[in-house]
Every structure is written in C-alpha cells, then in structure tokens.
Amino acid sequence: MTLRHALAAASVSALAGAVLIALAAGTSPHRVWLGISGLLGVALTFPSLVTDPRDLLPALVFCVPPVIALAGDPGTTWLIGPLAVLLLVGAELGAASWEAEGKRASRGAGVQRTRRIGQLAALSLVGAVAVTFAARLVWLESTVAVVVAAGALAGLAGVTFTPAKR
Amino acid sequence: MSAPAIERSTTTTLTPARDGRLVAYTVVTFGVLAAALLMGEAALVPLAIPFALALALGLRRTAPVEVTARVTLFADQVLEGDEVEGLLEMSWSGDFDAHAVIHRLRGITIGARTDFDERVDAIERLEVPFRITAAQWGRHSLGEIWLRLTLPFGLVSWTGRLMVGPSLRVLPGAERLNRLLSPDRSRTAWGVHGSTRLGDGHDFAELRPYVPGDRVRDLNWAATGRHRRPIVNRHHPEVSGDVVIALDARDDGSELARRILTRTARTAWALATMHMRANDRVGLVGLGRSTRWLPPAGGRLAKYMLMETLLGIGGEAADGVTTSRRQVDVPAGALIIGLTPLHDDDTLLTLLRWRARGRSLAVIVIDPDDATAPAATPSERLAARLWGLELDARIAALRRRGVAVVRAPVDGSMGPVISGLRRARQRSGRRVG
Amino acid sequence: MNHPHESNSAVLVETADAARRILAEVEKAVVGKREVLELVLVGLLADGHVLLDDVPGVAKTLMARSFATAAGLGFSRVQFTPDVLPADITGATVLDLATNEPVWRQGPIFAQLVLADEVNRAPAKTQSALLEAMQERQVTADGVTRPLPSPFLVIATQNPIESEGTYPLPEAQLDRFVLRTTVGYPSATDEGEILARRIERRQDEVALEPVVTAHDFRRMQQSLEDVHVEVSLQGYAVDLVTATRDDGQLEVGASPRGSLALIKLARARALLSGRDFVSPDDLRTVAVPALAHRVVLRAEAWARQVSAEEVVGRIVDTVAAPSWS
Numbered sequence: 001m002t003l004r005h006a007l008a009a010a011s012v013s014a015l016a017g018a019v020l021i022a023l024a025a026g027t028s029p030h031r032v033w034l035g036i037s038g039l040l041g042v043a044l045t046f047p048s049l050v051t052d053p054r055d056l057l058p059a060l061v062f063c064v065p066p067v068i069a070l071a072g073d074p075g076t077t078w079l080i081g082p083l084a085v086l087l088l089v090g091a092e093l094g095a096a097s098w099e100a101e102g103k104r105a106s107r108g109a110g111v112q113r114t115r116r117i118g119q120l121a122a123l124s125l126v127g128a129v130a131v132t133f134a135a136r137l138v139w140l141e142s143t144v145a146v147v148v149a150a151g152a153l154a155g156l157a158g159v160t161f162t163p164a165k166r
Numbered sequence: 167m168s169a170p171a172i173e174r175s176t177t178t179t180l181t182p183a184r185d186g187r188l189v190a191y192t193v194v195t196f197g198v199l200a201a202a203l204l205m206g207e208a209a210l211v212p213l214a215i216p217f218a219l220a221l222a223l224g225l226r227r228t229a230p231v232e233v234t235a236r237v238t239l240f241a242d243q244v245l246e247g248d249e250v251e252g253l254l255e256m257s258w259s260g261d262f263d264a265h266a267v268i269h270r271l272r273g274i275t276i277g278a279r280t281d282f283d284e285r286v287d288a289i290e291r292l293e294v295p296f297r298i299t300a301a302q303w304g305r306h307s308l309g310e311i312w313l314r315l316t317l318p319f320g321l322v323s324w325t326g327r328l329m330v331g332p333s334l335r336v337l338p339g340a341e342r343l344n345r346l347l348s349p350d351r352s353r354t355a356w357g358v359h360g361s362t363r364l365g366d367g368h369d370f371a372e373l374r375p376y377v378p379g380d381r382v383r384d385l386n387w388a389a390t391g392r393h394r395r396p397i398v399n400r401h402h403p404e405v406s407g408d409v410v411i412a413l414d415a416r417d418d419g420s421e422l423a424r425r426i427l428t429r430t431a432r433t434a435w436a437l438a439t440m441h442m443r444a445n446d447r448v449g450l451v452g453l454g455r456s457t458r459w460l461p462p463a464g465g466r467l468a469k470y471m472l473m474e475t476l477l478g479i480g481g482e483a484a485d486g487v488t489t490s491r492r493q494v495d496v497p498a499g500a501l502i503i504g505l506t507p508l509h510d511d512d513t514l515l516t517l518l519r520w521r522a523r524g525r526s527l528a529v530i531v532i533d534p535d536d537a538t539a540p541a542a543t544p545s546e547r548l549a550a551r552l553w554g555l556e557l558d559a560r561i562a563a564l565r566r567r568g569v570a571v572v573r574a575p576v577d578g579s580m581g582p583v584i585s586g587l588r589r590a591r592q593r594s595g596r597r598v599g
Numbered sequence: 600m601n602h603p604h605e606s607n608s609a610v611l612v613e614t615a616d617a618a619r620r621i622l623a624e625v626e627k628a629v630v631g632k633r634e635v636l637e638l639v640l641v642g643l644l645a646d647g648h649v650l651l652d653d654v655p656g657v658a659k660t661l662m663a664r665s666f667a668t669a670a671g672l673g674f675s676r677v678q679f680t681p682d683v684l685p686a687d688i689t690g691a692t693v694l695d696l697a698t699n700e701p702v703w704r705q706g707p708i709f710a711q712l713v714l715a716d717e718v719n720r721a722p723a724k725t726q727s728a729l730l731e732a733m734q735e736r737q738v739t740a741d742g743v744t745r746p747l748p749s750p751f752l753v754i755a756t757q758n759p760i761e762s763e764g765t766y767p768l769p770e771a772q773l774d775r776f777v778l779r780t781t782v783g784y785p786s787a788t789d790e791g792e793i794l795a796r797r798i799e800r801r802q803d804e805v806a807l808e809p810v811v812t813a814h815d816f817r818r819m820q821q822s823l824e825d826v827h828v829e830v831s832l833q834g835y836a837v838d839l840v841t842a843t844r845d846d847g848q849l850e851v852g853a854s855p856r857g858s859l860a861l862i863k864l865a866r867a868r869a870l871l872s873g874r875d876f877v878s879p880d881d882l883r884t885v886a887v888p889a890l891a892h893r894v895v896l897r898a899e900a901w902a903r904q905v906s907a908e909e910v911v912g913r914i915v916d917t918v919a920a921p922s923w924s
Binding site: 026048054055057059060061062066067068071074077079080081084087088091092095099112116120121124125127128129131132137159 | 185186187189190191193194197199200205207209210211213214215216217219220223285287318319570
Binding site: 241242244245336394465467470 | 684691693701741768903
C-alpha cells in the first residue's frame, strides 16, 4: 500500500467514523435520511480523492447533516465539536493523499504532513471544546448566539474572499 | 568533464490558486454559522470552529510570490550515454513547502526516469543538484521546470512554469555515427567530380610571352632575362575549390524534424566526402552560424563537426526561443550547396540573397513528405496539397533565379542527386561538383 | 674551476636583468598582459617561434612589434591572405631592367623577427613556405640557398579556426612552434589604463627604445645553455611527453620536439626568474603552452568539447614531479 492509498483510506475512515458516531449517538426521527446523507457523503469522498479537479465540497456537505442533527438533543451537543474535528481531519487527510501522489513522494513528507494535521486537529479540538463549554457554562440567549455567529460570519467572509481566484 | 556550462535564469511571479478544500471549508463554516443564526442554536457553532480555524490559518498569506530560478548544466555538448551534472536553484521570500518538477524531457533521463520531482518543507531557497544522462542523440531541451509552493496549513498554492531548461547537444556515439552517416548508397557518386573553381592556381603549367593584361607578379624573371623579353608563368587552374554545404534542419523533438535531421546529415556527409576526395575544401554552415571547414582527411572528427553544426542550428527552436537569424556569409567563389526542406521563409530568403550576390548555388530539397504517413483526414489531405503547392512555388522561385534544385530521394542514394544537379547546372551553363 | 662558473653566473644575472628590461619596455606599449608577455619572451629567448591564437584586435601585432624594437631586432610583418604566394613570403628572382640581369629580391621573411599575421588565412602551400623557412632557417629559391638572419624568430597569429576563409594549420606544422598561447581581452581596469596612456601621449604610436641590440639578444639566447637541468627533471619532461602519448583522450601525443621545447622553455623561464637552474615549477608552467598544440585530440574528446589544453593540464596535474627541495 502506497502512502497515498494509506492517507486516502485514513481520510475515508475519519469521515465515515464521524458519520457513524453521529448516527449512533443521535436521536433524530430522520435518522434514515441522515444515514443516506452520511452514506452519500462518504461515497462522494472516493471521487474527490481520485478525480480532477479535486474538491471535497460534496463529501463534506453530505457528511455534515448527521452531525448537525446532534444539536437537537442537549445530551449529545458536546459531541458536535469533536466530530467536527474528525470531519476536518478526514478532509485534511484527503488533501494529504493528493499531495502524496507521484513516484518521488517521500514517507518523510507524509509524516510531516500528518504531524501538521495532528497539530491542526488539536488546536481545533481545543477551540471547539472551549466554545462548547462556554455555551454551557455561560448563559447565552439564542439572540446573543445569533449575534456571535453573525459577527464571526462577517469576519470570516472578509478573510475568505481575499485570495485570488483560480 | 570541463565543457562549458550553460545556464538559464528567470524571475517569475506566481499567483495563488485555491486548494480543493477551500470552498468546502468555506461552505461548511458559513453554512453551519448561517444555520446557527437561523435556528438560534448556539450549540452548532462548535461545528464551524475547526473549519473556521483551518480557514484562518490557511489564508494567512495570499499575495503573489516572486520566484527567482536558475538552472545550470555543466556541459552543453556530450556524446550519447554521457552523464551531465546540473544544478537547479530557486529562491523566494517566506518559508514555503516547495515541490519542483522538471518534466517533458526528451532524449535525456534523470536516473532511469524522464522527469524530476523534488519536494522539501518550509524553506526560502531550494538548491537541487541533479545528474542527467544523454540517452539519445539530438538537441534536447532539459524540459519545463515547474514549481509549486504551499504554506504549512495553507489552503492556497502558488504553482507555475518557471522556464524551459537549456538545451543540450547530444552527438551520436562512434558506432551510431558511422551507421548514421555512411549508408552504402551514398557511395555511388564518388569519383565523378569536377573542379568547382576556375582561375590561377599554384601549379606551374607553361611559359608564354607577356601580353597586355597579364599581372606583373606572374613575370618569370629568369626566363625574361634569358629571352630578353617579358615572359610570364601560366598556372593550372586549382583542381580544388571551396564547397560550402549550408545546413537547414532543426531538432524540435518532433518525428518529422528528426527525419529531416537524419536525412540532412546523411546527404551532407555523402556530399562532403565526395568533395573532400576531390581535394575540395569543404565547409559547413548551419544557417545562423559561421562557416566551419572540415579537416581534409575527413574521418570521425569531420563527422562530429557535421553533427555539431547540424545540432547547433536548432538551439533556439529546442529552447523554445524565437530569435531572428543572423545573416550568414560564406567565402566568395565557393559553391554553396543548400540542404533544406524549404520549410522556412528565412531559409528561402537567405538562399535567394546568396544567389542575388552572384554566388554559385545549388539546392537539394530534403522533402520528408514522401516518408510520412499518408494524410488520413480531409483537412490533412488539403494541408498536404497546399504544402505541396507551396513547396513547388518555392522551388520554382529558386529555379527562376538560375539555382539548380533537385529533390533528395527517400532512399538516401546520392547518384540521382549528383546527376540531377549536374543536369540542372548544365542547363544554366555552369558546372557543379 | 670556480672562475668559469662565476663568470657564467654573471652572464645569467646580466641576461635576466636584460630580459626584465625588455619586458618593462614592451609593457609600456602592451598593458596588463604580463603573463603572456613573459611567455612570449620565454619563447623568443628559447630561440623558438611563437603562435598566438586569438581574435583580431587584442594587440598581437603591437606585441610582436614591441618585442622587436625592445630587443633591437629587425622587424617585418606579413599579412597572410588567400592570394599570397610562397614567393611573396620568401622572395623571388626579378629582372633588373637597368642591367637586364636577374637579381634576387628577398621577401619579408628576411628579418630577425617576423610577424606572420593571420597565418591561417593563407592556403596550405603558402603556409608550408613559411613553416619550412621557420624550420630550416634558410630559403632555397632558383637552386640557391640563402640563410635567414640570426636570430630568426617568427611570431605567427591565427584567428579562431571557425572564422571565415581560414585554412587550419596542419598538426605537423604546428609542431614547429615552440609554444602556442592566447592573448585575451584586457580587463576593464587595463583597458582604462590603455585609454589614459593614449590620451597622455597625444598620439597613436608608442615610442619604444631598444633595450638591447640584436647581438645582445643572441647572446642572451646562448646563455640559456648555462642554465642547469637536473637529470631527474629531464626524466620529468620525458614523463610528461610520454604521458601525452598514452592518454586515452589523445589520438596523437607530443613528439620528441615536445620534450626539447619543454626543456628550452623551462630554461628560459628559470633565467627570467633569475635562477641558473630549472625547477619542476618551470616545467609545469610551460608544459601546456609547449605541448597542447602538438597533440591531436580523439574525435570523441573533441565532441565532448574537451580542449588539448585541458588534457595536457590534467597530465601535468597527474604526472608526479621529482621531489625538489
């Protein structure tokens, strides 16, 4: 198994794992549809890993709904942050598998890339858990949540649309 | 190996392009936050946090990156099978992960491969020594040099072609050289050669009384003293003269160019050998270069000179650079034999210019069409017909100006070429070698 | 027994001093080419002919003329062109119209220092006439042999082989030159100095004074015989020349003339350095100019753009010199 194949398998596993955990933990009455969405998301990971242009959007869009559904049950909302990190790790591993394409891709470069994904995951996990607990510990009106979300949205929009287009 | 090094350098600005994750992360982040906004559900915000963080980290630098690159080959001419060392140097501002590639190599290999792929992490300057092997004779460009820069955690990349590497002249090995230049059929013309140059030579012929118009330097003073009247020396005309073979063939890597190159080389060598045997001084001129005289003994050195001249012509073409050709001058009085497929307007103009200056000129058309696959589609057939008409027009233009033109037969035999040239020259009242 | 040795030493010191003065005088005209000038003087002191291989316009003619003036030698210049005949070089018997008697009119070769400019522009027969005269130091015409003046030295120049209308000198004839070297363009600083000197002297011509007479120069050449060459160094010279015959990149190695030239030039160089003995360094320094033009590269080496100078240089680096303290 080449490095590329290993990273691609890890990517699919991470996304599938996130979907399965969300489905297993969730109590939504629409679990069938959520299951179909998750399955579709995992299935779409395969073409995104091998075809050009490489785009993880379809895979992520269909993997996210089962995780969103966890918000309906206060007992499972704490899982949203860690599962989001797992989704991100899946996407990052997929991108790493793109980079590992080519005969000269070294194992060292793959290890370095995986270490960076680990750092990003750790940072994200801390951020997500911090926000989760902040939402639990501090009394937040839904209106305040809206304002926070809107502010973050505006801030990110400013950053995101700065780069040149392809 | 101490042959001259060749290098090429360039500065290129690479613009950023988005990664396949950027849109996905943006949509997930905005979508989740928008859902949180619409549903008033703060618990959804942690779902957006990892993707938002990845976006913030990944987009911290998005400005274009200026890259300075230089590639050096420590030889510009080698033999088939030789190895040449090279060095690729690139620098930019900022710590990037770099991925450099040299690809589309023709006729040369890097190790056992025909491309080159080097990846390094987080550096500002990349120096990669490499070693290439000249696998096949011809003029080969090192190939396109591409660079991809990414930032650690970055969601954009900077990718671009920096340059086409310098080209390398690869001369055939001794065995292949002999096979390439000495087909048996080219021997048919030996021994049927006449002088190309009229005029006084160094060989004494006879004495005769001075007549007005004789040069004073030709006075034979001893005879003049004995006879008490001016007597001049007469000389045999030189039995040999100058023949310049003008070569026009470029190795741009295509099958057609290679065929023209091979046929030009064979025809040129057959002509050169024939003239050298007749004690002519044979020069080679690649269009765009100065005349090079072959050693009178011929031999392998002369063959290598021919191949070097031939492969030297297409330097610009091999490197993908277009430059205007320098006007080539050849010695006055030399017979010029142009070997050309007549593809190029410049070539035609050069030949006509020589003719207009009164140079003795013959042209052998190396027409590769008879050796190419027949046109398959109607448009190919039309193109072939149009080119045929154009070629006829070019040949007619040369003939109108008194230039002897023959087509080189596909089998490489020189007999028909020589007899054709001789007939054509006789029609125009001149002699040919 | 000490007396002759001391006397020889005094002559050598005197010769070295005169040689340095000649160099200094030539340097008034030729700026920034000390190494080449030394090499050319070494060649002339060794009673050999010098071949300068370079593009036009790098002061080759000026150099030859300056050496002739400084060394008090009679000078003549022959510009070789494709229509120069052997008789134009050596001379011919002409009819004296006053007496109606044939008289010998000598050609420009009858000079002590002859500049044969662009020697490779003349056809082979004309080149042969010059090169035979160089070898024999006499001219035979109409059955009469006429000796050339003494000393008889030729500085020949040739354009790069690929220039238009050139007739490359055959290898056998190159052997007649004791050394071959290039001149090269001056550095930017030296070129500035050339301009400054021209502006200062207010005319094109550089006025040089003879430093020695032709007779003195001949004596300087003869004094080379007193420069000692140790037996081990004679062996080293032979080893260098033999190595050229065994080298895989060379088709033809240097002839015995090569080893003779090596020793002559090494002696002259030692003299110029104020020594009465040859050192291994003298041989190493003169090896490339003395031998590179006497060897013939294999076609494959030529195709790889290896030069004879590089091959000889490598041989000099690899052949072990005798230990010397």
